[in-house]
Amino acid sequence: MFERIKQMMIKEFHQIFRDKRMRPIIFLTPVLQLIIFGYAVTTDVNNVSLAVYDLDRSYESRELTRRFEASGYFQVFCSIERPEEVQDLLDRGKVLAVLQIDRGFSADIKKGKQAEVQVLFDGTDSNTALVAMSYANAIITGYAKSLGGPHVRASAARLDVRARAWYNPALRSKNYNVPGVIAIMIMLICLLLTSMAVVREREIGTMEQLMVTPLKPAEMILGKTIPFAIIGFFDMFLVTIVGVFWFSIPIQGSLPLLVLCTAIYLLSVLGIGLFISTISKTQQQAMMGTFLFFAPAILLSGLMFPIENMPVAVQYGTYLNPLRYFLVIIRGIFLKGNGIPILWPQMLSLFILGAAVMTISALRFRKRLV
Amino acid sequence: MPDAGVITITGLTKSFGDNIAVDDLHLEVRRGELFGLVGPDGAGKTTIMRLLAAIMSPDSGEAWIAGSSILHEGERIKEKIGYMSQRFGLYEDLTVMENIIFYADLYEVSKKERPARIERLLGFSNLTPFKGRLAGKLSGGMKQKLGLACALIHTPEVLFLDEPTNGVDPVSRRDFWRILYDLLKEQVTIFVSTAYLDEAERCTRIGLIHKGRLITTDTPAKVRKSIPLSMVEIWAPDARKAAEAAKGMAGVKDVSVYGNRFHVALAEVGLTDRIIEQLKEKGIAVIDHRQVLPSLEDVFIHIVRSSEL
Structure with missing residues (x-):
């Protein structure tokens, strides 16, 4: 047998x-x-192409842009001069995200008012958009903290959430x-x-x-x-x-x-x-x-x-x-x-x-x- | 259990849906016979082969091969028979030698006997020079001989060959039959199916089969004489037209055309002159005619046609 x-x-x-x-x-x-x-x-989101529409042209706006670039998650594809370019670049899929910093951004920061930036995402690929959005959020929050850090009163109770991924810490x-x-x-x-x-x-x-x-x-x-x-x-x-x-x-x-x-x-x-x-x-x-x-x-x-x-x-x-x-x-x-x-x-x-x-x-x- | 024949078949029946492939078959084949199962394509030859090789179960009936029942002792039968299917069952991507050794292993041929046996099989099939060649690279005739060598590796008592020469050139066919005659001398019983009537003539006994029914069994010579026919061969410039005309005449049983001549089967010997006369009356030119012995083909066609009426 x-x-x-x-x-x-x-x-x-x-x-x-x-x-x-x-x-x-x-x-x-x-x-x-x-x-x-x-x-x-790969579902990792790296090198998201980003267009920057900087209307403020201040030290602060450039610092925020630099932080996007330094994160490694975004790559500045171009700077935008005219508003219609925003739509155009996203439509043609040239960029996945547009960082728009309005005039008065630095002034608001200096006055201690709530400054606003806008990040537009191409949501066609919802997963990538979501991940990139969370990265953008983290960068902006980080920047806000670095500004606010010394000024923020210690009395304000803050909850600091830190997520750690087990088994695959780098989430590769x-x-x-x-x-x-x-x-x-x-x-x-x-x-x-x-x-x-x-x-x-x-x-x-x-x-x-x-x-x-x-x-x-x-x-x-x-x-x-x-x-x-x-x-x-x-x-x-x-x-x-x-x-x-x-x-x-x-x-x-x-x-x-x-x-x-x-x-x-x-x-x-x-x-x-x-x-x-x-x-x-x-x-x-x-x-x-x-x-x-x-x-x-x-x-x-x-x-x-x-x-x-x-x-x-x-x-x-x-x-x-x-x-x-x-x-x-x-x-x-x-x-x-x-x-x-x-x-x-x-x-x-x-x-x-x-x-x-x-x-x-x-x-x-x-x-x-x- | 009968022991008279090597193959004993009683009432074997097998149908596929509405189609009765084998209809109440009774047959006995004795040791050392070369029995030919003759019939057109679709007559049920392959089904009979498969039933006898115990790889298909009959609906009813029974058969014994070398004393073993196909219903209950299939495994024992497999050790006693050699079987060659229409497509030779070779592995084309294995060499000649690898094919033979593979089947030798499946049949558990002992390592001691093996070399001598393989050498003999290669020798009689003239395959010795091609030992190392891939089976797929052999000619049709050589493939067929290799298939036979593989089927004989365990020296079976009974050899089943299902249309072994289908699609093989005439010279190789003759070679193949020479090998079969050599096997007969060694008391191997051979059960072969064929659609070629010239091959049927070479069998010691034949069975004509049509639509699953065995119509007659006897030696080829006796089968030829078995029908009460007188056969006239008529040459005519337009044989087809002449044959058509002859068909309707009184006493004509059957007409078959072979190129520029045709055979007319007559109910009585004396009718020949009348037929020729009638053809001439109809203005059909007749070159010559002579009395012939009915060939197996004539007999077969006659039997098939009359069974269809």
């Missing part, structure tokens, strides 16, 4: 590495996704994204490889030939899934190594636990891959099936949008998504250093889901054979 499974696996690896289309899927996809998520897909989106990349990449690669490899046997007629050999369905399923599990692990390590050493993602938790959880995760992923293979006649169909599952699985996993914000019915649906559990686990291990005491509910759910999916697929697979 083990000999036959071993031979199935050897054959599978021969085929994978000889297939010119498969090699890029295994080696290039993970690295490409990592680069995209590590560099390009990379730290959040790279573990996510590992999760979605394992899913994509294992789904694709499993479903296509099984369907390919059917397409080229070798499935029929295998059926007349003493090879048992269980041996065939194991021989068809273990190679892709190995590739899944390989890609997990590849992305982890690149993530830790290139993107300096901290890995707080235990590596063996990560391996164990990946194994549990693979159970569902390979099960789904196998399932797709039982409903597909051609490799194209298998590929379509994979993406039909994959796209909603990502959107409804909490990778990009918090599950708590989804409609309740959809939230229940996410319980059937293995990615949902694995994201919590892998982010917990990477960023928080969580162990089994905290992660066990996710691990258990993932295991139950995986066992169920695998059983259904294996039963369907048997049926298609006989």
